[in-house]
Amino acid sequence: MDTYLAESFSTKVAGVFDVIVCGGGVAGLAAAVSAARLGSSVLLLEKSVNLGGLATNGLISYYEPICNGLGDKLMYGMASELFQLALAHGPDTLEDAWRSDPDHAETGKRYEAFYSPTIFTLALDRWLLSSGVKLLLDTLVVRPVMENTHCQGLVVEHKGGREYYQAKVVVDATGDADILYRAGVPCVAGSNFLTYISYLVDEKTINRAKNTGNLLDSRQWHTSGSDLWGKGHPADAPLLSGLTAEEVTEFVLSGRKLLTAECFAREKGTYDLSCLPSMAQLRTTRRLEGAYTLQETDQGRTFTDSMGIAVDFSKRGHVYELPYRILYRPGFDNLFTAGRSVSSSGWAWEVTRVIPVAIATGQAAGVAAALCCQSETSAPALEIKLVQEELVRSGVRLHNQN
Ligand SMILES: Cc1cc2nc3c(=O)[nH]c(=O)nc-3n(C[C@H](O)[C@H](O)[C@H](O)COP(=O)(O)OP(=O)(O)OC[C@H]3O[C@@H](n4cnc5c(N)ncnc54)[C@H](O)[C@@H]3O)c2cc1C
16 A cells, blocks of 8 residues: 655745746647746746757657648647747758748658757747746646645655746746646556657768768658657567656656667767766656547548647648637636646547647647636637637638638
């Protein structure tokens, strides 16, 4: 039987905000900035010291497409804004036909690109801070303080100790729905093939970069273990959800063990690893069971409460509208999620978790959170038309068929 240590102490109230966003991955950044742009006071809490989450710290430096694969750009708003930012200063692999950001391009290539995750990190600092969001790095959100199903605020742990921040609305952008789960919101666990992505440099990559003139070619995106579909997953390795410290540790160490064997079989001095990921590369850990769960069969469907479009990165012409209801759970008035923990299942979960779509749901959650504060309305009661008007004002395309 489990035994427990009873603890009792007082925690300092360190601040009061309209909106608190937990997690500074791309979804959390989009949520924080979009709420701040609507005049909310916003606090962003991030446990690492870099912004961007998997898209920077996780070395996942490939921005999946924002076009439908048939030549039409479909994802606008912050999904497009952050695409431009990711490519603004560093090297990239964008197809020339998309370089001027057209609505349509006559090319077989999709509107997608590799970018530099380190330079994207620098650009994100500036982008976030210019919006007026208060940022605390190296700050772990420990638990939501609940009064029944209402979240009053969040307890955090950082260098200064343990503190409490009060909020009108909370957005859980931890990627793992950790805050929702601890608040008692129904969630669903995922599972993951073993993957460890690092950047490898050797004579071949250096020569390739010399030939192409593109510095991104000077390193190879090196995958140890599995691809998205399980190819390369070791037969004896379990599928892990990554929801305990033991599982995260096993996932990271097992992946690194594969990489170590591959590297140490090579001759000393003939290669280097320019970067290792500083967070576990888990795709689907835990997600909300929301007011609606997006599924593969929703491909091509129109939703009257759409907040934006998600394009399928692997199937050309396949497009999903993103209903507002994937962001919250009825009964919980002031809790939203965004990014890879929104309410979607099966292949739709794969589509909604990638970088541009995580940003789209982040932007929608931030707008909804700000409007909930302004109108003192709960997430389920918020008039979706108001959210849609704001999103359209900031450039988002809501529907596949205009
Ligand atoms: C192996 C792999 C390959 C992928 N390939 C691609 C690809 O090629 N293209 C693509 O577009 N997408 C890809 N993805 C998906 C994509 O990278 C992520 O799903 C997306 O970046 C998720 O963004 P997010 O903001 O929702 O979550 P995350 O990036 O996970 O961000 C969550 C943030 O919250 C922080 N956090 C967590 N808990 C707490 C807490 N308690 N307190 C404070 N902070 C906290 C974390 O430190 C992190 O910064 C891939 C993912 C993986 C794992």
